[in-house]
Amino acid sequence: MELASLRFIFFFTIAAFIPSLSVNIFYSDEVWRRRAEEAMNATIEAYDPNPEDAAHQFNMHVQNFLEGNSTRRSLLRRAKYKGECRATNPIDRCWRCRENWADNRRKLADCVLGFGHKTTGGKKGNIYVVTDNSDRDVLNPKPGTLRHAVIQKEPLWIIFAHSMCIKLSQELIITSDKTIDARGADVHIAYGAGIMIQYVKNVIIHGLHIHHIVPASGGLIRDSVDHYGLRTASDGDGISIFGSSNVWLDHLSMSQCHDGLIDAVQGSTAITISNSHFTKHSDVILLGASDSYTPDKMMQVTIAFNHFGQGLIQRMPRCRFGFFHVVNNDYTHWKMYAIGGSKDPTIISQGNRFIAPDNQAAKEVTNRNYAKYDEWKHWIWRSEGDLFMNGAFFNQSGDPKGNNIPFRKREMIKARPGTFVTRLTRFAGALYCTAGKKC
Ligand SMILES: *[C@@H]1O[C@H](CO)[C@@H](O)[C@H](O)[C@H]1NC(C)=O
Ligand SMILES: *[C@@H]1O[C@H](CO)[C@@H](O)[C@H](O)[C@H]1NC(C)=O
Numbered sequence: 001m002e003l004a005s006l007r008f009i010f011f012f013t014i015a016a017f018i019p020s021l022s023v024n025i026f027y028s029d030e031v032w033r034r035r036a037e038e039a040m041n042a043t044i045e046a047y048d049p050n051p052e053d054a055a056h057q058f059n060m061h062v063q064n065f066l067e068g069n070s071t072r073r074s075l076l077r078r079a080k081y082k083g084e085c086r087a088t089n090p091i092d093r094c095w096r097c098r099e100n101w102a103d104n105r106r107k108l109a110d111c112v113l114g115f116g117h118k119t120t121g122g123k124k125g126n127i128y129v130v131t132d133n134s135d136r137d138v139l140n141p142k143p144g145t146l147r148h149a150v151i152q153k154e155p156l157w158i159i160f161a162h163s164m165c166i167k168l169s170q171e172l173i174i175t176s177d178k179t180i181d182a183r184g185a186d187v188h189i190a191y192g193a194g195i196m197i198q199y200v201k202n203v204i205i206h207g208l209h210i211h212h213i214v215p216a217s218g219g220l221i222r223d224s225v226d227h228y229g230l231r232t233a234s235d236g237d238g239i240s241i242f243g244s245s246n247v248w249l250d251h252l253s254m255s256q257c258h259d260g261l262i263d264a265v266q267g268s269t270a271i272t273i274s275n276s277h278f279t280k281h282s283d284v285i286l287l288g289a290s291d292s293y294t295p296d297k298m299m300q301v302t303i304a305f306n307h308f309g310q311g312l313i314q315r316m317p318r319c320r321f322g323f324f325h326v327v328n329n330d331y332t333h334w335k336m337y338a339i340g341g342s343k344d345p346t347i348i349s350q351g352n353r354f355i356a357p358d359n360q361a362a363k364e365v366t367n368r369n370y371a372k373y374d375e376w377k378h379w380i381w382r383s384e385g386d387l388f389m390n391g392a393f394f395n396q397s398g399d400p401k402g403n404n405i406p407f408r409k410r411e412m413i414k415a416r417p418g419t420f421v422t423r424l425t426r427f428a429g430a431l432y433c434t435a436g437k438k439c
């Protein structure tokens with residue numbers, strides 16, 4: 001989409017959409033109104049007018065990684081693998097398997113690929129060490145708690161003094177320029193409310209276990225050191241990205257939340273979801289929640305190197321409007337379908353492995369239940385180099401000879417055997433790292 005038309009949408013949206021989109025907050029609150037407007041400007045700025053090029057860039061990184069010496073070595077080593085550290089994809093190779101990782105944590109911020117590639121999180125900030133797993137006072141969070149860390153105004157690189165389980169009593173409202181880096185500890189966000197990334201930019205979340213998230217009542221919650229507000233009940237999503245840009249979620253282990261595991265909605269863009277392991281859940285990832293919210297045309301998301309594992313049912317992801325690059329993921333389980341969508345999303349599926357369930361009625365990877373064929377036959381949904389097993393099939397759409405087909409004249413990731421994606425996603429999920437040892 002051209003910038004001019006984006007601006008047009010933008011002027012429309014400020015007037016027409018902000019009141020209706022302000023779920024969870026009372027939009028009469030001036031602070032949130034200003035945040036919403038700044039966030040929409042940030043979304044326009046983060047939007048990439050050439051998403052095909054960005055997807056191509058990603059593929060080049062994978063290609064270079066696979067053709068470099070490191071992979072050949074690890075291919076040879078695979079048979080003898082005895083638990084030594086191995087980085088099996090280009091994101092991980094950028095930082096993993098160095099003994100001094102804990103002295104150089106911010107290196108991680110250089111490693112993101114895909115649409116979220118400009119995300120630096122708290123790279124420029126100090127380290128904040130979370131020492132206390134409690135969450136008793138959401139209005140005046142206690143220093144040393146995760147909630148106290150995420151409401152600070154300056155950039156912060158947030159780490160954990162030791163392993164802990166944090167039961168959030170209300171949603172955790174994160175401010176801009178933060179990294180939550182759980183490496184070196186076994187940190188679970190569980191049995192309470194989830195994480196909310198609302199009208200902010202530049203957030204990295206790495207290495208958390210997030211599970212059994214439940215709805216919370218809402219109420220007065222501090223969302224910044226100098227502001228608090230009244231919030232409605234939260235839905236029980238694991239991570240909710242709401243009107244935010246430049247977000248990177250990496251090496252998460254997520255399961256069994258009340259609503260979605262990850263939602264990205266309301267003009268969120270420049271997002272990469274990578275190296276994560278998803279299990280035991282129905283509605284896994286929702287990208288765009290409303291058929292009428294057209295600014296979601298700016299939504300651009302990379303889903304890469306993830307393992308969609310046991311006990312999953314649908315929405316891996318379910319997309320609306322935007323551009324979605326779903327690349328080199330391992331889909332080993334689904335009950336209904338893997339990738340779905342409505343409202344003309346562009347979905348480029350490349351180099352994934354899809355293993356269908358035994359149920360004859362659920363062999364199709366794709367799902368467009370909410371539209372008639374006459375409508376969806378024009379949507380660009382491409383499958384290139386995907387590996388299909390146990391009868392899985394992807395129903396493509398969009399005119400393959402049309403001018404709007406991405407990658408038409410480009411070099412592409414070639415089809416890889418299933419073992420290849422197994423390797424790229426081998427260490428999906430939260431890693432177990434110890435300071436002073438290779439991670
Ligand atoms: C958003 O962008 C518009 C147009 O460039 C500008 O007039 C407005 O002041 C910006 N708003 C904020 C809150 O930065
Ligand atoms: C691969 O290894 C060879 C021989 O060890 C070396 O000459 C070459 O520069 C290496 N290439 C890359 C891309 O690292």
Ligand SMILES: *[C@@H]1O[C@H](CO)[C@@H](O)[C@H](O)[C@H]1NC(C)=O
Nearest residue numbers: 364372373393394395396397
């Ligand atoms: C895709 O779906 C359309 C409409 O249901 C159907 O006619 C077509 O045969 C399907 N193609 C494949 C490859 O399954």
